[in-house]
Amino acid sequence: MTDVVGEVAADRQSRAARDAKLIRKRYAVERRFRLYGIAGVIVALLALVVLIGSMAWRGHSAFIQSYVQLEFHLDAERLDPQGTRDVGLLQRADYGGLVRTAIRERFPEVKGRRDKRALSALISTGAADKLRKIVLEDADTIGTTVKIWVPLSDDADMFLKGYIDRNVPESERRLNDKQIAWLDQLEADGALEKRFNARFFASGDSREPELAGIRGAVAGSFFTLLVTLLLAFPMGVMTAIYLEEFAPKNRWTDLIEVNINNLAAVPSIVFGLLGLAVFLNFMNLPRSAPLVGGMVLALMTLPTIIISGRAALKAVPPSIREAALGVGASRTQAVTQHVLPLAMPGMLTGTIIGMAQALGETAPLLMIGMVAFIVDIPGGPTDPATVLPVQIFLWADSPERAFVERTAAATLVLLAFLVLMNAIAVVLRKKFERRW
Amino acid sequence: MNLGLIAGVILALALFSYHVGRGRALRTAGGHIRDLHSLPSYYGAYVAVWCGLPSLLILAVWAALGTTIVEAMVVGGLPDDVLALPPDQLNLIVNDIRNLANGNLTAGSADDPVVQAGAARYAELRSLGLLATAGATAAVALLGLSYGLKRVQPRLRARNVVEVFIKVVLIVSSTIAVFTTIGIVLSLLFEAIRFFQKVPVHEFLFGLEWSPQTAIRADQVGSSGAFGAIPVFAGTLLITLIAMCVSVPVGLFSAIYLSEYADHRIRAAVKPIMEVLAGIPTVVYGFFAALMVAPTIRGFGEFLGLDVASESALAAGLVMGIMIIPFVSSLSDDVISAVPQSLREGSLGIGATKSETIKQVILPAALPGIVGAILLAVSRAIGETMIVVMAAGLAANLTANPFEAVTTVTVQIVTLLVGDQEFDSAKTLAAFALGLVLFAITLMLNVVALRVVQKYREKYD
Numbered sequence: 001m002t003d004v005v006g007e008v009a010a011d012r013q014s015r016a017a018r019d020a021k022l023i024r025k026r027y028a029v030e031r032r033f034r035l036y037g038i039a040g041v042i043v044a045l046l047a048l049v050v051l052i053g054s055m056a057w058r059g060h061s062a063f064i065q066s067y068v069q070l071e072f073h074l075d076a077e078r079l080d081p082q083g084t085r086d087v088g089l090l091q092r093a094d095y096g097g098l099v100r101t102a103i104r105e106r107f108p109e110v111k112g113r114r115d116k117r118a119l120s121a122l123i124s125t126g127a128a129d130k131l132r133k134i135v136l137e138d139a140d141t142i143g144t145t146v147k148i149w150v151p152l153s154d155d156a157d158m159f160l161k162g163y164i165d166r167n168v169p170e171s172e173r174r175l176n177d178k179q180i181a182w183l184d185q186l187e188a189d190g191a192l193e194k195r196f197n198a199r200f201f202a203s204g205d206s207r208e209p210e211l212a213g214i215r216g217a218v219a220g221s222f223f224t225l226l227v228t229l230l231l232a233f234p235m236g237v238m239t240a241i242y243l244e245e246f247a248p249k250n251r252w253t254d255l256i257e258v259n260i261n262n263l264a265a266v267p268s269i270v271f272g273l274l275g276l277a278v279f280l281n282f283m284n285l286p287r288s289a290p291l292v293g294g295m296v297l298a299l300m301t302l303p304t305i306i307i308s309g310r311a312a313l314k315a316v317p318p319s320i321r322e323a324a325l326g327v328g329a330s331r332t333q334a335v336t337q338h339v340l341p342l343a344m345p346g347m348l349t350g351t352i353i354g355m356a357q358a359l360g361e362t363a364p365l366l367m368i369g370m371v372a373f374i375v376d377i378p379g380g381p382t383d384p385a386t387v388l389p390v391q392i393f394l395w396a397d398s399p400e401r402a403f404v405e406r407t408a409a410a411t412l413v414l415l416a417f418l419v420l421m422n423a424i425a426v427v428l429r430k431k432f433e434r435r436w
Numbered sequence: 437m438n439l440g441l442i443a444g445v446i447l448a449l450a451l452f453s454y455h456v457g458r459g460r461a462l463r464t465a466g467g468h469i470r471d472l473h474s475l476p477s478y479y480g481a482y483v484a485v486w487c488g489l490p491s492l493l494i495l496a497v498w499a500a501l502g503t504t505i506v507e508a509m510v511v512g513g514l515p516d517d518v519l520a521l522p523p524d525q526l527n528l529i530v531n532d533i534r535n536l537a538n539g540n541l542t543a544g545s546a547d548d549p550v551v552q553a554g555a556a557r558y559a560e561l562r563s564l565g566l567l568a569t570a571g572a573t574a575a576v577a578l579l580g581l582s583y584g585l586k587r588v589q590p591r592l593r594a595r596n597v598v599e600v601f602i603k604v605v606l607i608v609s610s611t612i613a614v615f616t617t618i619g620i621v622l623s624l625l626f627e628a629i630r631f632f633q634k635v636p637v638h639e640f641l642f643g644l645e646w647s648p649q650t651a652i653r654a655d656q657v658g659s660s661g662a663f664g665a666i667p668v669f670a671g672t673l674l675i676t677l678i679a680m681c682v683s684v685p686v687g688l689f690s691a692i693y694l695s696e697y698a699d700h701r702i703r704a705a706v707k708p709i710m711e712v713l714a715g716i717p718t719v720v721y722g723f724f725a726a727l728m729v730a731p732t733i734r735g736f737g738e739f740l741g742l743d744v745a746s747e748s749a750l751a752a753g754l755v756m757g758i759m760i761i762p763f764v765s766s767l768s769d770d771v772i773s774a775v776p777q778s779l780r781e782g783s784l785g786i787g788a789t790k791s792e793t794i795k796q797v798i799l800p801a802a803l804p805g806i807v808g809a810i811l812l813a814v815s816r817a818i819g820e821t822m823i824v825v826m827a828a829g830l831a832a833n834l835t836a837n838p839f840e841a842v843t844t845v846t847v848q849i850v851t852l853l854v855g856d857q858e859f860d861s862a863k864t865l866a867a868f869a870l871g872l873v874l875f876a877i878t879l880m881l882n883v884v885a886l887r888v889v890q891k892y893r894e895k896y897d
Binding site (some may be wrong): 007026027028030033034036037038039040041043044045047048050053058118153224234235238239241242243246247255256259260261262263265266267268269270271273274276278282283284299302303308330331332336356357359360361362363366367371389390392393396397404407411414415418422 | 576599607626689698713720822850882
């Protein structure tokens, strides 16, 4: 008898122990599962931080640029031997020679062609442009000596920003030992300075990294987005109105809806192929033009605008329509005068988000030739142009070390524009959001 | 651009006719609005439509077809010996003519009398055409204006007419989506068919050799060009697979955490930040992959003694996976949140832990939606271009080794079409064939994803 009781008790104990073990195990699984979830979130957030952090880390140095102060003798003999002050001649005069003379006079001890060339290579070709500008603005400066700051070449700039290590062997550096010594001497003399790189925002593309800027790309993006907006916004709004307010439920409207949903998922590069085949080869529109780029991007953003527009129209309660119809408005009047104004903020939000997508889009624009090297800043939608993301792509492909920081800096500018647009969309939504 | 000027003039004329029509309606009613059928502004709009619509249509026709017509006429007017040239040489001449007429610099052949005569004729025909268009639109606009004005009288049902017009405009704009799809399909199909006339379909779909560089001159080496797309498809698949290996676990687990575990403040803070990942332009990801990830992986591989290509599939796939995380997570999040609360409570009530509830009740219930989300993410990954263009290789390489460089469909489309192109060559047309395959596959994935979601969705209510 006692045996049985003892057995039962022991059995109960062991079962309790087993249960406790099982529960502990289940709770351990629970904690682990929860950790996986947290890990997932952390990985995603970390990726974002690393991505933006690396861009900021690589790109911030492009916003400053090294300058050197030199004395330039604007030699009348070399600029204007006849003394005619003819603008055409002054345009074509040998300013590069003046720059080379100036830097050699700064280091008179340098002899030998190779060393002299290495010395001149420290100064950017932008220095000659600057002298030309001074002379053309005021011809009286000819014959005088000016002491001005001119940009250093990209390699010298990279060295001063610490991207070229002076401790690696000379053969593996872009600058040789002598060039570094000259830069050190200039720095010791106080003739070097790092300034805000205004040129980066004010000039177009260039083969020389220290002269390249994003203004042309920003202007191209602006014209492209303008065309996109002018085409996609009215069309998107009208389509949304038709499908949401007027369309009968039949196979035709079903077809349109299925089409719009599918278009939203078509890879962007396919839109580029469409643009190439239809707009360029069939309609003979100009290559590399923001006009065509804007048309392609408009077709691409249309689904976004339509879908958000329909959502905005759906959010307007039927009572508004019924009240308008009840006081004798026609259907069109009810929609255009009552429903549409109430849905407009929502539609605008969707449009801005669509425009932000279009601003970041690259692949379809490569197809229609907006990938050319263009120095001039476009003045209209039919001028050849490139856009900001394509500029990033082009610079990322360039072998020069100094383009890396410029690419990252252009990325930061692009991200800033996107943040701005999305912030406007959020503010718009917050401000005009209505609960019925 | 002169077309813009004409359009501006027409619009100004339409605005003017709006005012005239409105004034006339008021005058015919003797100033008593109640005698009019519609509000006065509808009469104005009525006249403006009559004035602007037909003339703008004429203008649109010329804008779309004018250049083509002029070019056809110029080509038709060329001397017979020029016309007898092979098509590619003829194309070159036409190109030179066009460039010269547009005032662009031409390479060399500008002093060719044929080109000069052609350019003169081109410019002449173009200005003539523009002039004719301007005249025709002006005449039609004025005719429409006078006709519309004549019809304005108190009994005219102007509002109904204008509303029908508005509705037609709405319908037309809603068909743009359909026309875009048709345009995509037709343009891809036509060029692909031309490609398949040069390269047989089975060779393209099942060939194991891809080297699209065809020689321009016959004596160049490696001239034949091979268009077997299997290595390209395999590379796409490899990179997509790597991307999915990153994005599915991360996206799914974070969706589960955010919708089941996290309290709503964390959720409200983390969700938008994760969605930022989806808003970053792909060119930025591409730069990130080429600049940071690829060298890191390469260095790590060397540390382990592995031979890693500098444009390894792994780098491109990893970064693409990061890009796709928000697609998987936000779509799965929606699906998981849509599982009814009663299922959770039932499971928790019989003693299941939270993770057991999720694994055995919620995930099975949400599975169709999650599968749909993953399929959409796959279609996104296959169509993604910039990351692979900047971080994956160019040479087609049939391998399953993620440390080697592979190429993808989108990379090939870009490299075949960017830069100097010769139209009608198998090389350029191959891009369209690849585009057709890409379009078909992504379309199929989307349709299947929708079907899976709709068909296998468990209905609880």
